[in-house]
Amino acid sequence: MLSPIRCAVLVSGSGSNLQALLGAKAAGKLPSAALCLVISDREGAYALERARTSGVKALCLPRKQLGQETFEEELLAQLLEGNIQLVVLAGFLSILSPRIIAAFPNRILNIHPSLIPAFCGAGMYGIRVHQAALDRGVKISGATVHLVNEVPDGGPILLQQAVAVLPGDTAEELQQRIMEQAEWTLLPRAVEELAAQLLQEGTTT
């Protein structure tokens, strides 16, 4: 059996999507992927605690304190030093530099909490996405896993899951339902499928 694909998970917040990945790994649902490294772009992200509790190496690269250029250099250095082959953005709120995207072509996944191309693009993240969906009056929303390229939320779509918007939903209630019914199953599935494909291709570079 080839060694599993070395994955890094980039986070900014509570890490519920990271937790879904950790739980999937513990349940044997990520045989093709090894969760080797978690990196947060800000201090105090609970996602770092989740990683440490699960015994996964966790680093904080505080973008605001480091400055954009140093942050990007440090991030790329950590990914290369860790021999990372697949990068997963899980609630990650920083934009990746073209240098990092070029270093991992079709090897960066992102989970976005809407059915792209709806409610996505620059500035559309977190609770804002769900408020925009409610303001528009959509009856269905959901989540999307896509490959990351230089266009915010513009890379090829890999998986999507629709979730009902219920009458009277608040943005928080819709966000929770989409996380529970879509994000936390889609992301592990997408990581396993892409990692298995990379193993099959034998392209471990």
Ligand code: GRF
């Ligand atoms: C989630 O809504 C996710 O879709 C978005 O960031 C939010 C928080 O994610 N990308 P997490 O709990 O930090 O994984």
